[in-house]
Amino acid sequence: MIARALGIDVGTTGVRAALLCADGEVVGTASASLASIGDDPTAPETWWRAALACIARLRADCDLSGVLAVAVDGTSGTMVAINQGGAPVGAARMYDEPCEDEAILARIAAEAPPDSAALGRTSGLARVLAMQHRTNVCRVIHQADWMAGRLSGRFDRSDENNALKTGYDPVVRHWPEWIARTGVDIAKLPEVIEPGAPIGPVSETARRLGLPAAAVVHAGTTDGCASFIATGASQIGEAVTALGSTLVIKILSDRPISAPAYGVYSHRLGERWLVGGASNTGGKVIQHLFPSADLSELSAMLKPDEPTGLHFYPLMRPGERFPINDPQLAPRLTPRPADEAMFFQAILEGIAEVEALAYQRLGELGAPALKSVRSVGGGASNLAWTRIRQRLLAAPFEKALSQDACVGTARLLLARIKAA
Numbered sequence: 001m002i003a004r005a006l007g008i009d010v011g012t013t014g015v016r017a018a019l020l021c022a023d024g025e026v027v028g029t030a031s032a033s034l035a036s037i038g039d040d041p042t043a044p045e046t047w048w049r050a051a052l053a054c055i056a057r058l059r060a061d062c063d064l065s066g067v068l069a070v071a072v073d074g075t076s077g078t079m080v081a082i083n084q085g086g087a088p089v090g091a092a093r094m095y096d097e098p099c100e101d102e103a104i105l106a107r108i109a110a111e112a113p114p115d116s117a118a119l120g121r122t123s124g125l126a127r128v129l130a131m132q133h134r135t136n137v138c139r140v141i142h143q144a145d146w147m148a149g150r151l152s153g154r155f156d157r158s159d160e161n162n163a164l165k166t167g168y169d170p171v172v173r174h175w176p177e178w179i180a181r182t183g184v185d186i187a188k189l190p191e192v193i194e195p196g197a198p199i200g201p202v203s204e205t206a207r208r209l210g211l212p213a214a215a216v217v218h219a220g221t222t223d224g225c226a227s228f229i230a231t232g233a234s235q236i237g238e239a240v241t242a243l244g245s246t247l248v249i250k251i252l253s254d255r256p257i258s259a260p261a262y263g264v265y266s267h268r269l270g271e272r273w274l275v276g277g278a279s280n281t282g283g284k285v286i287q288h289l290f291p292s293a294d295l296s297e298l299s300a301m302l303k304p305d306e307p308t309g310l311h312f313y314p315l316m317r318p319g320e321r322f323p324i325n326d327p328q329l330a331p332r333l334t335p336r337p338a339d340e341a342m343f344f345q346a347i348l349e350g351i352a353e354v355e356a357l358a359y360q361r362l363g364e365l366g367a368p369a370l371k372s373v374r375s376v377g378g379g380a381s382n383l384a385w386t387r388i389r390q391r392l393l394a395a396p397f398e399k400a401l402s403q404d405a406c407v408g409t410a411r412l413l414l415a416r417i418k419a420a
Contacts, residue, residue, distance in 0.1 A: 002066035003027040004417065006058075006211070007410030008051055009223060010074045010143055013041065015050035018406040019062055020414060026407060030057035044080055044088045047143070048150055052209065059210040067211055069413040070151055070202065071218040073226040073405050074143030077165045079127040081137045082146065086155040089134045092143070099126035111178040115258035117165045117265045118179075124166035125184065132188050139188045142166070144220040152217035153203035158190040159219035161267045168192050170268035171256060195221040195269065196416040218413055223405045224250070225267050225274055227376060230408030232401035236272065237371030240400070241355055241389075243379030245284040249322075249358045250276035257366050262322040264365060275367050277322035281354050283378055285314040289333075290344060301341035302384035304391070308342055310335070312350030323354065323361035348385045349392075356392040374400040 003019035014034050019027040032053040038046035051072075058064065077095035080088050098121035099105060108125055112118050118125040128140045141155060142162040149155035160170050166189070169176045173192075180186050193199075202215045220226075228240050228250050235252065242248035253273045256266035264277040290298065313320075315331035332350070337343045359370050373395050379385060380400070390397055402408070 001025060001027050003062055003064060004066060004068050005410040005413035006064075006067050006070045007226070007406040007408065007413065008054065008070070008072045008147065009226060009404065009406035009409060010047050010051070010072060010147060011223060011405070012075060015047060015054055016404060016406040017051070017054035017058060018404060018410050019058055019064075019067070020407065020410040022414065022417075024411060024414060026402070028058050028062040029404070029406070030054040032057075042092055042094050044092055044143075044146055047147060051147060055209045055211075064210045065212050067215045069216055069218050069417055070206070070211065071196065071220040071409050071413050072144045072147040072151070073220045073223050073409045074147065074162065076162060076222040076224060077122055077124040077127070078143035079124055079131060079140055080143060080146045081131040081134050081140045082155055083136045084138045086146070086149050088146070089137050090131070093127040093131060096122065097127075098122055099130065101126070101130060104129045107182045111181045112167065113178070115260055115265075116167060117260075118167035119260060122165075125179065125182065128166060128184055128189070129182065132185055137188065139190060141190050144222075145190055148199060148217055148220060151202055151206045152200045153205075154200050156190050157199045157219060158192050159195045159197075159221055160192055161195055161221040161225045163190075163192045164265065164267060170266070193219050195219055195225070196412045218416060220409055221412060222267070224248070224276070225269070226405035226408035226412070227403065228274055228408065229411050230400070230402040230404055231374040231376060232398075233372075233374050235371060237368040238374070238398075239359065239370055239372065240374045240376060242377045243375060244282060244377035246282040247279040247351060247355060247358070248276065249278070249355065249362065250274055251359070251362055251367050251370070253367050255366065257362070259365050261325045262361065262365075264322060264362070275362060277358060277362070279322050279354050279358060280316070280320050281314045281351050285316055285351070286347060288316055289347060298341055298344040299382055299384055302345050302348070302388075304384045304387035308337070308346040308349060310337070310346040310349070311353065312346050313354065314347050314350045323358040345388075348382075349388055352385070352389045352392050355389060359393065370395045372396045372398045374398050376400050376403040
């Protein structure tokens with residue numbers, strides 16, 4: 001098989017890359033741990049060296065001569081300040097690093113529309129305001145933008161998904177005027193293009209890595225959007241539940257939906273929208289309540305067709321954002337059964353009930369009817385839990401083609417190549 005698309009995912013702990021041929025089959029994959037590459041996993045140079053390691057491993061096992069397109073996805077909201085040549089100026093600000101400058105938060109709150117994804121302490125726009133005045137800063141761009149710049153030589157382009165939390169308006173498709181009123185130097189923001197749109201030919205640096213001169217670097221997306229695309233979900237009403245440390249829900253919609261009070265916002269994918277929200281329940285609650293060594297045995301004792309009727313709301317601490325918006329919502333974990341297997345089942349049922357309520361809430365906010373569900377994350381492999389979820393959701397469950405964000409980024413490129 002001849003590889004046509006190269007997708008690169010920059011995650012929180014490592015970089016993964018996937019080569020796909022024209023029909024979507026995976027030709028090869030490679031990964032590199034950030035910890036094995038450098039002392040600082042938040043340093044842009046560490047991301048780049050990990051990507052180099054992935055490409056080198058792919059080159060050793062696969063033929064890169066047929067690659068037509070390359071793109072990178074990154075963690076949403078991670079920002080890099082750069083000089084005129086694209087070199088980082090100071091440390092990157094990571095997606096989960098809260099802004100502690102109350103003046104910056106107040107300036108954004110005073111100007112941003114109430115439905116803007118740029119509001120809040122993890123706002124990408126807040127990071128721009130904090131970083132733009134560093135000495136010799138020419139631009140402040142997103143993680144994926146910087147990586148694409150290393151591959152193309154251009155550091156002035158971003159995509160509509162990564163730019164959302166920086167204040168970009170995906171409905172009218174431009175940086176809105178209110179951003180300048182917060183004090184942001186608009187000239188230091190990248191030009192935003194559609195995910196998958198071409199940025200330019202690969203640089204000499206990329207050609208030295210083994211990529212052909214005919215290859216083009218394209219705009220990428222966020223890791224969350226890439227993970228959704230990787231599953232194969234592509235029709236209005238098709239949804240993906242991520243059963244990771246938290247419960248994350250995404251559904252493909254024909255219209256944007258914004259409900260900041262619930263942490264619900266919409267990423268643009270062409271003329272369609274990826275609508276999602278995240279609950280505070282999920283795998284971290286399970287890890288807190290049960291030893292990892294016991295999970296396999298407890299799973300074997302589940303009775304998915306015999307509900308416990310306990311209706312727990314599993315949380316680590318008080319506070320929920322979606323599907324219930326209540327910062328004081330108390331965990332509901334009682335009465336605790338004496339039987340540990342029953343308690344385990346009640347926790348899984350509780351998370352599944354939150355999932356069902358989340359899809360109901362999205363429907364109430366205007367999302368399309370649930371057509372099907374694909375599952376990703378560690379909990380997706382628990383067959384008994386899947387049966388519990390199927391009973392509560394009453395929607396067809398489809399198999400995810402892949403859980404790897406890098407595969408989703410490569411699929412984004414293939415769609416672009418076919419449409420060209």
